[in-house]
Amino acid sequence: MGVLLSRAHGAWAQARDSTFKADLRYTPTSGFATFPWPLPATVSQRESVAAASVALLARRTEICHDRDIGLTMLYNQVDDGAYQDLAALNRVLDEAVASCYGWPKKVAQDGGELVRRLLELNAEIVAGDRPYDPFAHQER
Numbered sequence: 001m002g003v004l005l006s007r008a009h010g011a012w013a014q015a016r017d018s019t020f021k022a023d024l025r026y027t028p029t030s031g032f033a034t035f036p037w038p039l040p041a042t043v044s045q046r047e048s049v050a051a052a053s054v055a056l057l058a059r060r061t062e063i064c065h066d067r068d069i070g071l072t073m074l075y076n077q078v079d080d081g082a083y084q085d086l087a088a089l090n091r092v093l094d095e096a097v098a099s100c101y102g103w104p105k106k107v108a109q110d111g112g113e114l115v116r117r118l119l120e121l122n123a124e125i126v127a128g129d130r131p132y133d134p135f136a137h138q139e140r
Helices: 007-016 028-032 043-067 071-079 084-101 105-109 111-126
Strands: 018-020 023-025
Touching (some): 007 028, 007 084, 007 111, 043 071, 043 084, 071 084
Antiparallel strands (some): 018 023
16 A cells, blocks of 8 residues: 555656546556556565555544545645645655665655656566566565
8 A cells, every 4th residue: 555655656657647637547557557566575665665654544534534624635735835744754655665666765756767767667577577476475
């Protein structure tokens, strides 16, 4: 779940999926099935992503319930500078996900660089240059 909540997956979806008017039209075939998951990730890396996503989900659920708002309104407010603690939780998650790929933290907030690296990884997977089985059972 944490990877799907990350800027890496968001940047991928923006680059790969179509739009309807100005809104992203996320589809499983272009946004999910083509997404190159970070493999192999260590137990420690997976635990960092899990902890960051749990904290992020808890905080945004709390805000949405307290304010009686949805995620679009919440993140519009975050973009306007509100809920800096939530923005920080998003950054922590993004950096944890970047770590799973072996990338430096600074890449985690650069949508263009994320897409470039993900496209490169995707090309390696498609060409068979990288072993890839993202949903195989991973030992803890």
